[in-house]
Amino acid sequence: MIVALEHLRQVFDALPYPIFAKNAKHQWIYGNTAFEHLIGTKDYIGKDDTAYFPMEQVKVFRTQDRRVFGSEESLNEEEIGEGLFALTRKMPLTLPDGSVGLVAIILATLKSDKNRTDRSWISEALKREPAAQAEHLESTWSQRTEELQKRLNAVESMHSSTLQIARTDTATGLMNRLGFDAELEKAIHAAKETGKPFGVAFIDVDRFKQINDRFGHAAGDKVLTAVGRRLNELPDVFAVARWGGDEFALLTELPNIGQEALRQGFEEARQYAFRPVKDHNRRINISGSAGMSVYPDDATDPEELMRYADIALIQAKQSGRGRVVLFDHKLNEAEKRRTQIMRDLPEAITNGEIVPYYQPIICTSKRLVRGVEALARWTHKDFGPIDPAELFELAHMCTMAGDLDKHLRGKAFEQVKPWLDNGLINYLSLNISPQDIACEDFATKLLGRLAAMAISPEQICVEILESAIVGDLESAQANLEQLSSAGVQIALDDYGTGFSNLRALLDLPLDKLKLDQSLVRALGANNKVANLLTSIMELAKAMNVRVVAEGIETRLQSTFVTSIGCDLMQGYLFSQPLPYAQMDAWLFEYREKVA
Template sequence: MKIEYEAARLSILRKLDLLDSAPSESFDRITRIASQVFNLPIAAVSLTDQDRQWFRSRVGVDYLEIPRDKSCCSEVVDQSRVLVVNDLLESEHYRDSMLAESGIRFYAGAPLMTRDGFSLGAMCVFGTEPRQFNQQELDTLRDLAAMVMAQVELQHAVGRVDSGTGLPNYLQFVEDLEDLARDHPERIYYALSTELVDLSQASLLQRVMGPSYLENLSRAGSAKLQQILGEKARVYHIGPGQFAHLETGTEAQVLVRAQRVQEALVHIKVGGIAPFMLRPVLGVVPFEPGTTNASAVLRTAHSASRDAREAELKVGLYSKQSDASHQRSFGLIADFGESLNASNQLQLFYQPQIDLRTGQCVGAEALIRWQHSTLGNISPAEFIPLVENTPLGRDLTDWVMKAAIAQTALWHQAGLPITVSVNITAANLDEEDFTDRLLGYLQVANLPLSAIGLELTESGLLSNGRAARMQLEALAASGMQISIDDFGTGYSSLAYLQDVPAQVVKIDRSFIDGVELNRRSQTLVRSMISMAHELGYRVVAEGVETEASLAFLKELGCEQVQGYLLAKPMPVEDFEAWSAVRQ
């Protein structure tokens, strides 16, 4: 953590372009004041580089830099707090330092802190005689350090005003909330986040409309907002097409005003034309300035606006429950990477697939389970959709393939020659090395291709590009079983069946559940099985839970079934015990 902090600190120092820069009167004025206020011969604004202390401004000293080793300012930076050394010669650490050897006896320094907690250097004063510092002098030194940082921000840090809209920006929002925390710490305010377009489609908008689209929309939106709220209202430009402002009053009053703002924003014009995909929404969150920081205020207000957009509402009020759900999702994604390397979190369960003609177990579907280290069991229905939409989707499938192949090899060696099916996604087939990796794992395990099957949903098959389709065709041609999973739930269940590279159709459980009691379901299932057979597919029915539905499927010539009637998904030990009993 210390190494990461130092790397980030040095990065900020370089971005501010302060090191080795020309003298500046604005900094020199502060060092002269420091020397006079404390009646000390030497004062400096010191910046801590990787291996040196460089003086951005100095009074009473000729050299521009000294080594960082045994530098008092370096300790100020490392500890991020005021340091006073009454007599360097009495200090075991500093008595043989360059400062002490040059005649310095007294040192006092206050850290130069950025708003996000990084210490860049020190506002420091030196004396040639030992000295004490009282509390008032310490407070004054801290104030001078704050003045230095204010000057740094003024000159280098990205100003407080957005150049495109002329509105105050995020940094000004942060500063204003700090002022509110000092002046009105217990007063309830409402932060309103305004989003003119769906920001999740920002890249598409720029691609279609050009890079200036969002800039022009932001300018038009800022003018409209200021007109609606009045010139005295302080509106902040937070991001492309995204604004924030504060309100007071009751919750009901704020929500009514927010709705009026939204209804007015619908009529924004850019160049006399209504902007493409303009869909303004507002998010509202109450907060107390003394207890909530600016970042949390904006995040929760934006969360409320996203909830409004997803629910197709004009205005959304912050919901702790909804926010907690999103926070949990984000946390699960962050934690899943660690689970891949843990030895006791991920596990495969296996659900048997039974041949209806022989009653034998001829296969099993491998289903991943996650026992989170602190949250306990996480449902696959919750974490798989999250992970699949991140780069971790590749690692998830890779883990499942390796684990399933290793276990299948053990079963084949023990005389249980079943086919184990693994679920993959369309994104996996877009990986250029997917086929090579899979074949490599099978070769290492000394397994035939027929030992492992791949299951892919209808939507996954339909979204495949040419390269992905070629991988799938090659695998099917080489003897690997390809199954169309959740058949019947997609939006095009017929046209692609003529040439899809698969051998098996798995009818989704939603059609099988209660099929013996529902004539329409019976008609659909009968048609699916008949059509699949006519096209040369074998049929597996999922979700078989009653004897009646099993008999109905057997009568229709369905080849294989899986479901709780026969067996639930089981860990390896239970699956092996179940297999032994069934045999």
């Protein structure tokens, strides 16, 4: 539009007739080149007639102008200078701000003869002048209009192409966010007229970063392109966009088949989109999660529709990934709760509301307490006790995991030091967030804190997740080697359920593997689990690391992990996580019982 107006200005400047426009305050707001030549200055914008004409003539101008502001057109003879007369056509004009104004074209000008005292001839002469020039004016206007139309067509074509480029994702050829927003607005407008519902869905590739890390970014782009193409091929889908990263958005028509049938159809579509992708001679297995909201059942506002679809997607990923979830308003309440928890988390850390609980770690041979693991516990003022897994996930989502761990470490060092000093335990085990273990100076700061507390590095065990070393192996390895060299024990937590990189495990200075408690709990229910745990024990022996079995709840589980050579155990069979005072009493009582 700006380009088109510039071309229009060029057309007016090319005309030989002075053209100007005024606002209701009689101020000039536009004039073409011919008008500037006529009045002899370019410094007129914002000024009124009083700047260049005597007051007697200004009164005449304003009388005529007010009629035009009142929606009349006028054709007047005006004296615009000493002996200079003009025939001016004025028309009402609505300005962009909605106020009234006028636009005028001076059709002819005439210089009076100084030797003639009467002026009756001026009117006739002015009227003859535009008639004589009418044919030339019409020809010029037609030519300029045709030129303007050509330019406007070119601008429109360029605008259309530019808009198409601006709305397209270069990696996949799909629409991007801008394009999707426009399609969603169209869909809502159409649905209001037809009454037909439609679905808004968010879909993402599960663990896409690991695909990039394992197969390379070119393969990752191929996966995204394949998924996008398959989504476009789905029946009833009328818009697909790459929303960003590994996430897609789509719009789909919805047959009236009921909630469960809709969910099943959505699940079949998800399975179709996430079939394996072939890259050269490699087969890349992929999965994806999806969430959908429905217009108008869930919302009629575009932002709410997308937010609800995103909430459903989050629920799908939290439920184990590789599944679909249809939005309902219970999910919205759950999301409000999560948002409130994340909002309150920083203040809770600062105020010491999140405290360490301790769970004992028992050796399998003599059943003695060897250490305790510090675990975060938070009782929210509105929601009560927060599930530890949820707390860690939300802290990670709002990048507060490092702050949370730092707070817990400081509190645990103070509380546990007496247990270490009097021999109640040999070591304190601490969970380290992936963000911390990748920080360049983490090891240095931790060792400095231990020195300040007079705690020996040998009395500390740091537990890291597999995701920490898979995500940034180089940084994690540097920190872990520095800690290990100082005497800190290194444990790999939740082992046996992730995507273990055995090469990385061999390169890291590990002292322990902690078996994921889901494997221990599956003992007796799945015969293959016993064989798997036995195999992990053989791997641990080859790597010369000790094994800690988490989640021990029954004597049968305790007996089995002892029989296959596990060194340490941890679980509710011995004690649930307890606050400091209760764990202090438990440790003394347990020591007496074992003695």
